[in-house]
Amino acid sequence: MSDDDLCYLSASEALGLFRKRSLKPSELLAALHKRAAKVNPAINCFADQYWDEAMEKAKAADAAYAKRGGRVRPLEGVPLAVKDAQRVKGKRTTHGSLIFMDAPPDAHSDPMIERLEKAGAIIFARTTTPEFCLTGVTHSRAWGITRNPWAPDWGPGGSSGGSGAALAAGLTTLATGTDIGGSIRIPAGCCGVVGFKPPHGRNPDGPPANFDRFNHCGPMTRSLADAALMQSLTAGPHPLDHDSLRGTAKLPTKAASIKGMKIAYSLDFGYVNLDADVRRNTLLAIDHFRDLGATVEEADLGWSAETDSDCLHWYNMMHFGRQTAWHAKTHAHLMSDYAVRMAEAVNRNSTLDDVHRPWQRSHINYQTLGPVLAKYDVLICPTNNVPSVKADHDPWDMNFTVNGRKADPEYGWVMTHPFNMLHNCPVLSLPSGFAATGVPTGIQIVGRTWDDARVFKVGLAYEKAVGGWYGDRKKRPKF
Template sequence: MNGSRISRLNAATRAKMRPTSISNQSRYDQEKANPLNNDDICYLTATEALELYRKRELSPVELVEAQIRRAEMVEPTINAFTDTYFDEALQQAKAAEERYMRSDPRDLRPLDGIPLAVKDAQRVAGKRTTYGSLLFADNVDEHSDPIIDRLVAAGAIIHARTTTPEFCLSGTCETRMWGKTRNPFNTGYGPGGSSGGSAASLAAGTSVLATGTDIGGSIRIPASCCGVVGYKPPKGRNPDGPPANFDPYNHCGPLARSVADAALVQNIVSGPHPLDHNSLRERVRLADAVQPVNGLRVAWSMNLGYVQIATEVRRNTLAALDIFRELGCIVEEVDLRWSSDCDRAATAWYNAMHFGRQALWHAETRAALMTDYALAAAQSARTLAIDDIARSWETQHAMYQSFGPMMESHDIFICPTAAIPAPSADHNPLDQNFKIEGKKADPEYGWSLTHQFNMLFNSPVMSLPSGRAETAVPTGIQVVGRTFDDPTVFRAALAYEHAVGGWFGPEARPKC
């Protein structure tokens, strides 16, 4: 993997940039002055694109045009988008281009002209949000969620919405509303879920930034499966919309192709919001520059004490730990003494909260329109006993009694993000014959190591790529911090990414 591509992509500064239509030939093709090809443009990070914008070596119009061309090529296969707003996005890109031509760069907004894909479970004012369900096919929102408002106010251009399983209920990404989303690295596999379309879009080069929500790993699982960066902040760090903001397990955050891009987004969206009672008053400013990590104390576990791990995930996790050792970190294996009680406790909570109750409410009147896995969630919610919730709290408390003291003597904790590289594109989250390395595992919770950290909801967690499987599908690791310690997670992640060299150089991109 290779590092920053800015130095190799720079070209002579244009004296003038003129808006064009997507139907017109690209200015790069016309002028032959810029070595950027369409794929190079599509795989720029936000920080790289912003630098090129400021130098007037790339136009927002050119970037949006390139991503539309890329989407027209790959979307029939990948299917990461639901609704698209390409014409609107081009108009906004032209306006951004004019601002870069006329404004002092210091007066421009932090995301001016950057294309953003928004998960189809987050509200955008005046746009449809379907939650991947036929039940919401005609649902148009009057208000945007706080994170979306802040990104748009910062200059981001929403050009598309991204796929999610029905009501965000699964780690897979197939619905009756939108069909099946596939992994850009190998279309025989899925992108993970529930923010599967966001991760697949980033990996396919059809967005620069994307949003996600995470109640059980829904940002981190697809980030791992698609080889991108996904960040679950501490609860309340990023303001959210109702009712999810009242659920301590639930978070909203960024998916990106670099750690610096995730920091860029976090520095924009975090902080208190008058409409979210749970939003934290404290604002944390995250650095986007690499800092030394020698002496950083790293704890790790391969399986959290009980999860069956695929051989390729194990191999790539150990290789990632070696990188931290090479960076001068003190790396130590730990025993958390967790068990499958964690999964049962998490399931009880999901069944009790809006996550499961929504499926139950709709199943009582409109079951014919719902997916099998949504109906299964409704049935689980229907049979929930009230004592199951109290017992889930006991398990949650016991988990932190081992994790909290362990983190007193360590700066970060590392484990795989998922136990397998990615689920099959045809994976059935109800398949009771699902196996990992020949051993039966729960088809929904048995292959993720993420929901455990939704239970420990104040711990920040980032998923980073750790390598590839023989199938070409990526694998990932999680970097977990102490409660509310976002900066240390980003410091470790930036150093690791810099040592690896980045994720999407020309030789490392999917061949979709």
């Protein structure tokens, strides 16, 4: 097996080889390090990197597997890249900002990271994010521009763009993300990988994100079995997160029949300006579900543009956006342009009335989506309504267009944010094909509240039907 093939192993495959003693964790990490030296300069998906420290842990994992009769942990020796907005004990977290370049090491890891490390995952790098995770693109003054491995002129999405790019480029086995307006699913769609937004509280989180019902932390992978494995290890109550749920969901890891299931789909929510390649690939994906024996019908969600981006703009006037105003008081000179623009908008436009408006809109949206999900097992829709935007896209560009029509530069090219308003619905993003630009496209599988297992069941059947992703060298970016 070549080094590049090692770099595209799923965690499930790597763990099987580790147990057979036909591959060592140190060999896998060395292959990733070699590939990162070759590929990362072109896509720039890593912030801080810890290769020497990680190699020491990988050699300890080698010894654990070599010991006959010894017990190994569920992720023993599996390389993991962590988004640079999640705390890792003993490491700085920059949040993509020059303001935090000299931040002290964190005293403890966020619960998701803590659990993955305890399960044996080896953190070797932090993945890039826009400053403060503010936007669906990934560039900042702190770390520069992150590019899409499939087409470097285009962006990988955001805010977990570094994680999506690292997975697609074969630079990590597993990665983490956080999702407030689509920050796991947007890059999953743009990069052609798997991303899961669990219901809020399913995965414990650290402050202040754990208080934020729009926020979710979750796995990013190249296969659904890996996403289910990560999710099963992350979920469950945590003594430091009062929002974390006591109930867990038993997730399937192998494909099963979905014959007879009822699947709804919406191409455009009734108002979204949809790219032609996204439309074509979404319809092809929907055909797979029909071929699998499901009843597939188009549904009217009863939504409108009025219930769309306004909600997230209002939300940004609350805590998520207000952090920029707080930092700008003393550090505006260090902040990226879009962060300064956000601070100015918060100071200019926010009122006390804005606080309740996202909750009001969430309720309105669910009054029509809820009955659809009661009738159907899941809802299918595109992840983003265009494949991607340029790598240096300005989320405040008032001249931005989609299909020649003026569009919101932040939310006018993504279809993820309505499901952050509906924070208890689990949502998977899976690859659906490629656009003419070479950039991947994605679909979302939206489940009933708390029904994570059904979403994974449908996703696994689809993954098997399309033959998976990245296993064949022809299905990988060219470097």
